[in-house]
Amino acid sequence: MTQAGDQPEYQxxxxxxxxxxxxxxxxxxxxxxxxxxxxxxxxxLTVGVLALQGDVREHVVALEALxxxxxxxxxxEELDRCDALVLPGGESTTIARLARTFDLLGPLRERIAGxxxxxxxxxxxxxxxxxxxxxxxxxxxxxxxxxxVRRNAFGRQVDSFETDVTMSGLAEPVHAVFIRAPWVExxxxxxxxxxRAAGHAVAVRQGPLLATSFHPEVGGDLRVHRVFLxxxxxxx
Ligand code: GLN
Numbered sequence: 001m002t003q004a005g006d007q008p009e010y011q012x013x014x015x016x017x018x019x020x021x022x023x024x025x026x027x028x029x030x031x032x033x034x035x036x037x038x039x040x041x042x043x044x045l046t047v048g049v050l051a052l053q054g055d056v057r058e059h060v061v062a063l064e065a066l067x068x069x070x071x072x073x074x075x076x077e078e079l080d081r082c083d084a085l086v087l088p089g090g091e092s093t094t095i096a097r098l099a100r101t102f103d104l105l106g107p108l109r110e111r112i113a114g115x116x117x118x119x120x121x122x123x124x125x126x127x128x129x130x131x132x133x134x135x136x137x138x139x140x141x142x143x144x145x146x147x148x149v150r151r152n153a154f155g156r157q158v159d160s161f162e163t164d165v166t167m168s169g170l171a172e173p174v175h176a177v178f179i180r181a182p183w184v185e186x187x188x189x190x191x192x193x194x195x196r197a198a199g200h201a202v203a204v205r206q207g208p209l210l211a212t213s214f215h216p217e218v219g220g221d222l223r224v225h226r227v228f229l230x231x232x233x234x235x236x
Contacts, residue, residue, distance in 0.1 A: 042066050042229040045236065048073035048082035050108075052098035054090020054123060058217035062225045076107045084117040084208075084232040087124030089179065089215050092151065093136045095123060105142065112144035117208035117235060119228040125211035126151055126182050133185060145209045146188030153183040153200070154213075165214070167195040167203055170223055176202070176214035183213055208235060 049059045051072035063070040063086070073079050085108075087095070099105045112118060112128075120128035127141050131148040139151075154161070160180060164173040176197065183200035187193060195203035195212070202213035203224075208231060216224035 042068045042226075042233055045069065045083050045229060045232055046071055046081055047229070047232070048079060048085040050085060050087050050095065050099070050104075050124075052102065052104075053094045054088040055215070055217060056088050058215075059086045059088050059121075059225075062217050062222050063229070066222055066225055066229055068229055073104075074102060076104060079104065079107055079111060082116070083236060084119075084228075085111070086228075087118060087120040087127045087142070088217070089122035089124060092123040092126035092132075092141070093139055095127060096140045096142070099127075099142065100140070105140070108142045109144070112142065112209070115208060115235075117228070117232045118144070118210070119225070120145070120209070120211040121215055121217060122179065122181055122213060125149060125184075125213055128209060128211050129182075129184075130188075131186075145204070145206050145211055146191055147184050147204060147206075147211075148186040149182040150185045151182050152180050153185075154178055154181050154198070163197055165195045165197050165202060167224070168192075169194065169227055174214075174216065174221060174224065175219060176212075176216075177218050178202075178214050181213040184211075208232070 045068045047063050047068045048071045049056050051074050060070040071078055071082055126132055126149050128145040129141055129147050129149040130143045132139055132141060133150040135151050160178055162177050165176045166173050183202055184204050191204050191206045193201040193204055204211050210228050
């Protein structure tokens with residue numbers, strides 16, 4: 001089993017060989033992207049990144065660039081310090097299994113039920129979803145977001161792709177990186193679809209919960225994190 005801490009954080013979902021050229025170029029932050037200035041409202045916010053597996057570091061970098069204090073969350077005491085949480089991309093089955101092992105599943109559910117804002121990206125979207133199609137047998141989620149997601153919906157790893165998506169609330173399209181990505185197949189009445197790709201919902205919001213099928217943490221475009229943190233600041 002994959003253990004937290006015994007591997008690079010930036011791992012599953014980005015294995016060597018899967019269209020390395022386009023992904024590497026995107027992941028190395030070498031693409032100039034015009035950045036919004038750090039919002040004054042995000043200073044003083046402590047935002048956790050669930051750090052059991054997946055692309056934790058990229059989220060930490062994005063959050064800190066926007067002026068928040070980022071905390072890697074592996075224990076309930078770390079979760080307790082956070083105003084909000086990011087569930088990163090990676091492998092949803094592994095993250096869910098480790099969350100149970102680390103006794104975080106219950107505390108995470110309680111905080112979400114209590115209104116903690118959460119941004120879930122790719123595997124993080126799956127973890128946030130109340131219902132999963134094409135999951136592993138018995139796959140658990142943290143839940144809270146009233147959607148049904150289809151795991152690996154766009155195909156297998158080799159079918160990962162990048163495309164520009166128009167997202168509600170953002171003036172310019174987002175260059176979105178999809179890696180074995182889920183899509184949202186059904187949404188409950190309180191869920192707003194913010195973006196679509198190939199006709200499928202790929203970004204959704206339900207109150208303080210925001211989820212994207214793609215990886216806003218790669219490529220250096222901070223606008224999705226900015227939208228999330230502005231929402232957190234407005235609630236704080
Ligand atoms: N397919 C992965 C899962 O099921 C998600 C991939 C990703 O986060 N890039 O968890």
